Structure formats: structure tokens, C-alpha cells
Amino acid sequence: MKTLARFHREVAEIATEYPESSSAVMPALRLAQERHGGWLPPEAFVEVANALDLTPAYVKGVATFYDMFHLEPVGRRLVEVCTNICCGLRGAQDVLRAFEGELGVGPGETTEDGEFTLRAVECIGGCGWPTVVAIDNVHRLNVSAEDVPSIVEELRG
Amino acid sequence: MTDVIVLAGADERDLTQLDEYRAVGGYAQLERARGMAPAAVIDELNGANLRGRGGAFFATGRKMQFIPSKEQNPRPHYVCINADESEPGTFKDREIMNRVPHRLIEGALIAAHAVDSQHVFIYIRGEYLDPFESLRAALEQAREADLLDGVTIVLHRGAGAYICGEESGLLESLEGKRGQARSRPPFPAISGLYASPTLINNVETIATIPKVLELGGAAYAKIGAPPDSTGTRLFCVSGNVVRGGNYELPMGISMREVIYDLAGGIPDGRALKAVIPGGSSMPILTADQIDVPLEHDALRALDTFLGAAAVIVVDERACMVQLGLRVAQFYMHESCGKCTPCREGTRWMVQLLETIEAGDAKHSQLDLLLDVCDRILGKCLCPLGDAAAMPVASYVVKFRDEFRAHIDQGGCPFGGESSLEGLFAPVDQHTHHPVVEEGAPA
Numbered sequence: 189m190k191t192l193a194r195f196h197r198e199v200a201e202i203a204t205e206y207p208e209s210s211s212a213v214m215p216a217l218r219l220a221q222e223r224h225g226g227w228l229p230p231e232a233f234v235e236v237a238n239a240l241d242l243t244p245a246y247v248k249g250v251a252t253f254y255d256m257f258h259l260e261p262v263g264r265r266l267v268e269v270c271t272n273i274c275c276g277l278r279g280a281q282d283v284l285r286a287f288e289g290e291l292g293v294g295p296g297e298t299t300e301d302g303e304f305t306l307r308a309v310e311c312i313g314g315c316g317w318p319t320v321v322a323i324d325n326v327h328r329l330n331v332s333a334e335d336v337p338s339i340v341e342e343l344r345g
Numbered sequence: 346m347t348d349v350i351v352l353a354g355a356d357e358r359d360l361t362q363l364d365e366y367r368a369v370g371g372y373a374q375l376e377r378a379r380g381m382a383p384a385a386v387i388d389e390l391n392g393a394n395l396r397g398r399g400g401a402f403f404a405t406g407r408k409m410q411f412i413p414s415k416e417q418n419p420r421p422h423y424v425c426i427n428a429d430e431s432e433p434g435t436f437k438d439r440e441i442m443n444r445v446p447h448r449l450i451e452g453a454l455i456a457a458h459a460v461d462s463q464h465v466f467i468y469i470r471g472e473y474l475d476p477f478e479s480l481r482a483a484l485e486q487a488r489e490a491d492l493l494d495g496v497t498i499v500l501h502r503g504a505g506a507y508i509c510g511e512e513s514g515l516l517e518s519l520e521g522k523r524g525q526a527r528s529r530p531p532f533p534a535i536s537g538l539y540a541s542p543t544l545i546n547n548v549e550t551i552a553t554i555p556k557v558l559e560l561g562g563a564a565y566a567k568i569g570a571p572p573d574s575t576g577t578r579l580f581c582v583s584g585n586v587v588r589g590g591n592y593e594l595p596m597g598i599s600m601r602e603v604i605y606d607l608a609g610g611i612p613d614g615r616a617l618k619a620v621i622p623g624g625s626s627m628p629i630l631t632a633d634q635i636d637v638p639l640e641h642d643a644l645r646a647l648d649t650f651l652g653a654a655a656v657i658v659v660d661e662r663a664c665m666v667q668l669g670l671r672v673a674q675f676y677m678h679e680s681c682g683k684c685t686p687c688r689e690g691t692r693w694m695v696q697l698l699e700t701i702e703a704g705d706a707k708h709s710q711l712d713l714l715l716d717v718c719d720r721i722l723g724k725c726l727c728p729l730g731d732a733a734a735m736p737v738a739s740y741v742v743k744f745r746d747e748f749r750a751h752i753d754q755g756g757c758p759f760g761g762e763s764s765l766e767g768l769f770a771p772v773d774q775h776t777h778h779p780v781v782e783e784g785a786p787a
Contacts, residue, residue: 205499207421207464207539210521214504253523253681255505256471272433273625273671274583274657276768284769295769308769310507310675311433311625312472315655316582316589325474 190223192235199239209240213250216240217257226266227258255309263298263305265343267291268322271308274315279332283319284308286336304343348568349593350556350577351549355444361479363486366447372492374558378455379494386459390554392562394575398437399427399510399547400623400652402641405554411534412460412542420541422462425519425533426453428469428476428548429503429510432624432732433675434655437579438548440591442469442476445552446483450498452551455558457496460544464497468515471504507679511727512545514681525681526727547653549579570597574640578651582608584658585615585764596651600635604658616661619743623652625672626732628739629659649739664763665744666751669737670698674770676733687730690721694737701748704756711748715741 199216203209216239220232228251233244240247251257269275269284284295287306293299295308314320317329323343331339354360354369366372378386391406412422426449430438441449453465469477477500484498506524508514513527516538537543553576557565566575574596580603583589587609594603600620604610611617617632622639628649630637637643644651659668677691697714700706718734718741725731741748750758757763 205497208520211501211519213521214518215502218502218504250521250523253506254471254503257504271769271771272675273668273765273768274434276671276765277584277657277659277663279764281767281769295771295773308771310678310771311431313430313436313439313470315434315436315584315657316591318583318589322472325472327475 195219195223195235196239199236203240210242212240213242213247214254217247217251221257226262226264227260261298261302263303265304266307266322266324267304267343268307268309268312269295270310270312270314270318270320270322272311272315274311275318275320278318280319282333283321283331283336286333287321287340290336290340348577348595350560350568351441351448351552351579352445352593353556360445360447361443361483363447363483363490366445370559371447371555372451372487374555375451375454375458375492378458378558383459383461386455386558389558389562390459393557393565394572395550395553395557395565396573396575396641397547398549398553398578398653400432400650402651405546405550408534408546409456409459409544411532412544413535415461418535418542421464421539422460423538423541423543424453424457424460424462424465425512425515425538425543425545426465426467426548426551427510427512427515427545428467428473428480429515430473430548430653431470431507431510432626432653432655433672434583434621434624434657435581435653436583437581437591437654439473439476440579441548441552442473443479446480447487448555449480449548449552450483450487450492452554453498454493454496455554456544456546456551460542462544463495464499466499466501466519466538468501468503468509468519470510471502477502506681507675508681508727508729511729513727515545516543523681525683526725526729528726553577569595570638570640570643573642574651578639578654580607580639581653581655582658583655584620585611585660585662586658587612596640597638600630600637600639600656603639603656604635608656608658611658611660617658618661618663619659619665621655621657621659621736623650624655625657625675626728626736627652628735629743631743660764662759662762662764664702664757664759664765665740665747666698666702666757667763667765667768669740670695670702671765671768671770672736673698673733674772676729678770678772680729684725684727684730686721686724687733690717690730691733693717694733698737701751702757704751704754706752708749708752711741711745711752714738 203212237244509524514524518524533543673694718738721730721734
């Protein structure tokens with residue numbers, strides 16, 4: 189894990205990009221999340237608060253507003269399937285079900301070995317190329333249910 | 346194609362590279378603009394009648410004219426570029442940032458010159474990792490080539506909140522807060538980011554500016570469907586079509602041409618049922634309305650909007666109650682919770698639509714649903730609630746027989762065969778609990 193001192197230095201540097209340092213709270217939360225293995229444990233709010241001279245309650249209030257800040261532990265790999273209407277009209281539900289079958293967990297859950305978290309997500313902006321699946325935030329386009337076993341196999345390495 | 350403006354040159358060259366972009370005239374208009382008075386730049390945009398591409402269709406030049414002079418307000422002036430493209434059906438700004446990032450940066454620097462600003466923020470949605478990297482690399486090239494001339498451009502990544510694509514939610518978020526809508530007035534031009542004069546424009550609008558200057562406002566104004574719908578749009582085509590994707594075309598092309606000529610029609614010879622013209626928040630069109638030219642006035646005449654030019658094609662297999670339910674679930678999930686009509690109303694809409702889909706509703710509840718929509722429309726600080734109410738009300742009105750059939754038949758008339766059957770909504774994830782195996786302690 190990155191040291192706390194280094195985290196503070198990085199946040200301080202980001203804060204200089206903004207006229208007011210509180211604007212750096214989202215980038216700081218992103219860094220904190222990376223530092224803590226993909227989620228924000230309670231101490232992360234204290235760390236961000238200390239780095240930006242805010243209160244932990246304020247920082248937590250910001251974090252809870254945004255979907256990409258995770259308040260519970262997540263797996264090493266994040267598999268997110270778009271289930272909004274454009275992907276839905278083209279079979280996103282089958283893609284999601286295929287991932288459920290391959291990974292053995294439902295949406296919002298993490299595999300027992302801590303390897304994968306599966307999530308259904310709202311539109312991630314690739315509507316013309318359904319179904320869009322984000323793996324660790326990298327988009328795969330035109331994914332069909334038939335593609336899912338090989339994707340999971342590839343991810344399992 | 347000569348009609349391509351925003352993506353011009355991107356098919357032939359790798360315009361993510363500065364030298365390639367320069368080879369097609371890139372940054373020449375920035376240099377020219379910096380030699381012009383800001384008012385002269387704005388005159389060109391007004392002459393072009395360039396309108397906002399984010400959905401509101403507001404005149405770009407006029408928006409710039411609302412920004413006070415430094416003498417009137419000595420606080421720093423800010424330019425914010427809205428790259429928080431989150432409306433379901435919309436994926437054009439992604440393409441612009443991926444393929445012509447320098448055109449966006451050039452447009453941003455011209456806009457900064459036009460409103461006497463030294464500070465540009467690009468608020469890019471957190472889910473867009475590739476576009477962010479593309480933009481970051483282009484920005485680094487521009488910086489090394491000394492193109493910024495003292496202007497700072499900060500790329501600010503969002504973290505998953507639709508409301509941050511709404512201008513006041515964006516500003517709150519950029520200030521490091523929860524992205525909740527602000528009361529207006531004051532408008533951002535007067536009191537925006539850090540209570541300073543702020544210009545906010547969509548990615549596509551800003552990326553159009555260099556070409557407007559290159560062609561000249563008067564020439565640009567002849568493209569598309571003048572006088573109001575001038576120029577091109579990146580039409581984002583999705584749903585039940587053969588070739589989904591972005592198509593840059595002059596405004597005024599018909600919906601029929603977009604669906605059948607460009608996107609290859611509907612797969613497997615199925616029939617068109619309906620089409621959403623501007624993104625999931627827009628009132629729907631029925632199959633007999635698709636000869637409409639895609640421009641502002643013609644769509645207004647049909648009680649809908651061009652919005653962000655996202656065309657979502659729906660074929661005959663989709664249940665309109667399920668479509669309405671999924672749309673309402675999205676906006677319920679994304680409501681920031683500040684205004685009661687939106688926060689509570691979207692929940693009411695979801696509950697009513699679930700009841701109708703389950704076949705448990707009474708006929709009077711169709712009017713109740715329309716009533717709930719009406720009690721949201723125009724009654725909140727921002728248009729998010731409207732974004733749920735407008736489309737759902739249009740489904741009820743235009744497909745009332747299908748809604749009634751759910752009630753009369755005590756369930757979905759598609760009998761499990763709708764293309765949207767069983768579509769999961771992430772809002773359920775928050776209350777999702779694993780099924781407890783039989784016999785296991787609860």
C-alpha cells in the first residue's frame with residue numbers, strides 16, 4: 189500500500205490545480221480508494237479529510253453521493269454490465285445472467301475468493317455498441333451472452 | 346463527406362496526434378481568434394447561430410455575452426466544459442474526445458479567449474476512462490507546444506452521477522460537493538463556479554467552434570436546417586438497428602433516413618414500434634412519425650425535442666410499460682433528492698408502473714400516473730424530474746391501449762416475450778440480498 193505520507197503529497201499536488209482545495213475531494217477519494225484496494229473503509233474518510241482540511245463527515249457525505257465510490261469491499265476485478273434501455277433492448281439481461289452463471293454471484297455481490305465483484309450499472313455511454321461491459325472501467329463493446337464464458341476465462345487467467 | 350464538421354479529417358488521419366491535427370489546419374483558428382477582439386469571435390458564433398449541443402439548444406454566442414466584463418466583475422472568469430455525458434442513448438462526446446481531442450482543446454481555448462478567462466475545467470464522467478486518457482495525452486501535447494498561452498485546463502473526473510451533467514450539479518460537484526442542483530437565478534454566467542462568472546458548454550458545442558471560425562459564421566449558418574437548426578450533429582443511434590453508432594450529419598435529415606439508410610434498419614425484418622429522438626428523457630415518437638426532419642422546430646411541433654440527438658430505436662418486441670418502468674427506475678436512482686417532486690415523484694412513478702406491469706392496477710391509476718408526471722414537470726430546480734415525467738407520460742398517452750391491456754389481462758400482454766423482460770435495474774442492487782437457501786437459518 190502506498191504510504192500515507194505519499195498520499196498526502198499527491199493530494200496536495202492535485203489541490204494546487206484548483207482555485208479552492210476542497211475541489212480536490214473527488215480526486216482524493218479516487219486515490220484513497222485505489223490505496224485501499226478498491227473501496228473506501230471508514231479510515232479513508234479521515235485520511236482524505238486530513239489531507240484537505242475538511243471533516244470526515246463531509247468527505248463521507250460526498251463519497252456516498254457517487255456510484256463509483258465503493259463503501260464496501262469489492263473484488264480484485266470489477267465486472268459491470270450496463271442494464272439501461274439501449275443495452276436492454278439488445279439483450280443485456282442475458283449478458284448479466286451469463287456473468288451470474290459463470291461467477292456464481294448475483295449483481296452487487298463478490299465471489300467468495302474475493303476475485304470478482306459483479307454489478308449491474310446504469311448507462312455507461314456506449315449505447316450504439318450493446319451490450320457494454322466495463323471491466324475495471326475499461327469498456328468492452330458488443331458483448332453478447334455467448335462471449336461471457338471466454339471473457340471470464342480470460343480474466344481468471 | 347464534406348458535411349462532416351466536428352469529426353472532419355478523423356477518418357483519414359489520427360487526429361489524436363498534434364502534428365496530424367495541425368496538418369488539417371488545427372489550431373490555426375485559435376491563433377486567428379487570439380488576434381481578434383473577443384466580441385468579434387462571439388459575433389461569428391452568433392452569425393452561425395450555433396446552439397448548445399448538450400440538449401438545451403441555447404445560443405452559444407448569447408451565452409457568452411451574458412458573461413460580464415472584467416470591469417463589471419473582477420473575479421476570475423471560468424470556462425467549464427460538460428463532458429459528463431450520461432443521458433442513456435448518448436455517446437457522442439465520447440467519440441469526440443477519443444478521436445478529435447485537439448479540436449475540443451482548440452475550441453476550449455477559443456471560448457476562454459471569448460469570455461476573457463484563464464481557467465478551463467473539463468468535467469468528464471468517471472466511467473469514461475479511454476476518452477479521459479485521450480484528452481490527457483492531447484492536452485500534454487498542446488502544453489508542450491506552448492498552445493495554452495497561460496490558460497490552465499484541468500481535467501476533472503466525475504464518479505458516477507447523472508445529475509452532474511446538469512450545469513448546476515456539475516458546478517457543485519466541481520467545487521467538491523454532492524452534485525445537487527442549485528437554485529437559479531443567479532445563473533452561472535453571473536455566479537457560477539466559486540460564485541464567479543462561468544461559461545458552461547457541452548463538448549460537441551465547444552468542438553464545433555474552430556470549424557465555425559474556419560468556415561465563417563455566415564457559411565456555417567447555411568448548413569443543416571436554417572435558420573435555427575444550423576450545422577451538423579453527431580446522431581447517436583442505438584437500440585434495435587443493424588448498425589448502431591455515431592453519424593455526423595447536417596440537421597434536417599429525416600428520422601427515416603437515419604434509421605433505415607444509415608443504421609441499416611431493424612434486424613431480422615421486424616417492425617418499428619417507436620423511436621426516442623433525443624435521449625431517454627425525451628417524449629417518444631410512434632412509427633408513423635418518422636418522416637420528421639431531425640431539427641428543433643419540426644420536433645417541437647410533435648411535442649418532443651432533439652435533445653442530445655440520441656436516437657433510440659424500439660422494435661415491436663418491446664413492452665412499453667417495461668420501457669417506462671426502466672426509464673423511471675433510472676431517473677429515480679439518479680435523482681439527487683433535493684426537490685420533493687422529483688425525489689418522491691420518481692418513486693411514485695416506479696411503484697405505479699410496477700403495479701401496472703404486474704397486472705394489479707386499476708384503470709384510474711393510468712390517470713394517476715399522468716397526474717404524478719404533471720406534478721413533477723417544471724416544479725423542480727433542475728430538469729431531472731422532467732426527464733422522467735416527459736417520456737413516461739408520452740408512453741402512456743401514445744400507447745394507452747397497451748397500458749390498458751396490462752390491466753384488462755391482469756398482466757403483461759407480452760407474456761414474458763418482451764425484449765425488455767427481466768431487465769435488472771441497479772437501483773434494486775442496493776436492496777439486493779442473496780437468496781437464503783432453504784433450511785438455512787434466516
